[in-house]
Amino acid sequence: MTATTEHLRSRRPRSAAALLGAALCTALLAGVSAGHAATADEARLLAALRKAHPGTQFTEVARTDVEGLYEVWMSGNVAYVSAANPRFFVFGRLFDTQSMRDVTGPRIAQRHADTGGQLQSESVPAAPVPIDQLPLADAIKTVRGSGKRVVAVFSDPNCIYCKQLEPELAGIGDVTVYTFLVPFQGEARPIAIWCAADRERAWRQWMLQADASLLQPNAGCEHPIARNLDLARRLGVQGTPTLIWADGTRTDGYVGRSVLEARLNEAAKVATAKPSSAGKKP
Template structure:
């Protein structure tokens, strides 16, 4: 029994030492980032399941940095492919709820108040059905959503770009002669934000403010004609169901029961 107790104590001591070491590494990396990039508000640094890769929070945005090369950052989400589980999504949702409790209720918005001139518009068929989409060209899930949207007939899409990660690529898209073609090139990977900075009047700052006002904390976020929202990647069939519900709600409002 005494031997077992000693082993337990040794194990606890080792665990405490490893925890302290991890904590020290996180604190050192946080200090390094703050010193190197004083213009960015870094909040927390925590270890991930990947050795030497750390999760870095900057307000509502998250990136991933290797402690061996803190001059590079990967934006997006960390996904456990074996379990097919998004490890970042619950943290995004938790932060969204803490920052804006009203966002958790996902109350419908008044889509008639949206500034459509600040969006890139595309039309499929007659465009009688409408989606208001908040996206980021860097966002993996936004890119995956594009083929699903292409399957839907009779649809108009208002795409509000929100530069959650950086403005270079969104600016290149907005300042292009053909914005829709530039957007499609960006999400297909043939257009990036490299080269001379694009210069033109743009709505990106307004779109960020609008996203904050509406409680949009991640991309893609879709709003439908009835003001209902859906956050994250969804399939074409799910979008069709939302469009049908929005049409039903609109019809009910036009023809209220006596």
Template sequence: MPSMINWMPLVWLALAQPALAGRTEDTLLAQLRQAHPATRFDRVAATPVPGLYEVWMGENVAYVGGGNVRYLLFGHLFDTRQMRDLTALSQAGVAKASASAAEGNIPGPVDLSGLPAGDAIAVVRGNGSRKLVVFTDPACGFCRQLDTTLRQLNDVTVLHFLVPFQGTQLPEAIWCDQDRGTAYAQVMAGSASPVNDAKACANPLERNLALAARLGVQATPTLFFADGSRAAGALSRDDVEARLAQASTSKTPGKSIARSGHEAAKHR
């Protein structure tokens, strides 16, 4: 009898584990939606790593662990024993399912030359030969983290489309500043909060929101490369460099960015 009693909790735990897992995922999803109301979280799914969960935002995926929804990890989960990219497999499955559910509705490659450069803040470093578009929100912590990385790149032109997912006050203040390029850089570096003393100016924020919706941008930051491909999250410098190199050899649309001299600010 004692041995049977000792085993009973383990038997109950084994039977209850799927239900407990489901409740954990539902709880995390609710916590994420409460903590980050400006981001659309679709679902949370368990991974093979105990305590680590996939967080899905449209076709974009991040990871959360330890039940702390303050921190999201963007990157790829790799199984070194089976040599498989688990994140890529999950994304492929989501894309396939989406295609089956709504054929033709998955955003394809984006032609960067067709984007309205005058509605963006342009930063040109070096010869500006490599092209990159970023949908960003100045109030987004991940966007600030990514901006620090982007300012380490050489020979790149970056168009920053401000999208007010977390409110219009900060992006409006940046856009209406006399030197919006400097204002944007200072805010993203955390060294200043611009105060626009003049009346509110005409701005492209509504157009940028419409453009983001048309391109399927559901979270910030979202990056588009010269081959029309996209990535979401605060990528590392190595990841951005790899994507830029890949885009430069691709023959798909999006080889150039239409530039507006009024918006461009050169930083060497």
């Protein structure tokens, strides 16, 4: 099976799609079928993925009709993984060229229905955590336009969904984004970003362009990465990205620009109507 790395997807999306389509069509036209359920294999693959990517919430692994190819769910996100080489994730649609059937679409629609119309995993903590309670000095602050709408994001620079989220956030105007770097997949890169001379620019270039030229390896630099990890644990943040809105509610996982706009506007209205809780600690 031809797969594509995150780097290839971000730099050459058309080529990646073409390679994926060719590989899947070849397998499907050959009439390869899974034949029977492989519960033990699914369990082993799920365990292996959770061990390799502790910052990602893998919820289910299911065998597909393509031999060796598994459907992997991460909350509302779906990818395809080869059991022989689970290092690579393929994001896209699985299409049966014999029956001319979109295999992925109905699966997504079913998840959409099961979650009440929300593909992303929304979780509301027992006690909302307004952004003004967070230690904002430990976050990278990015302001666009008036900055009147506010969101805090727990993000890992090694997280593929965080890299998908950043271009969406970059297209939002009149917003202030507080990014808390968390080391769910290793602390070296979060520290190198924080210790950069211009950490906001270093973060942006790494997440949007995979450009590490501004990153500064730790050389006695004071950084909040350990504190951020402790904060994430205390708030029940189990994966990245996790977004905390101005009204204290949160969203776990990647969301698109339209959802970002809607949630920012909704949370801003609610937060404006509430008295400030500044001075309190989470």
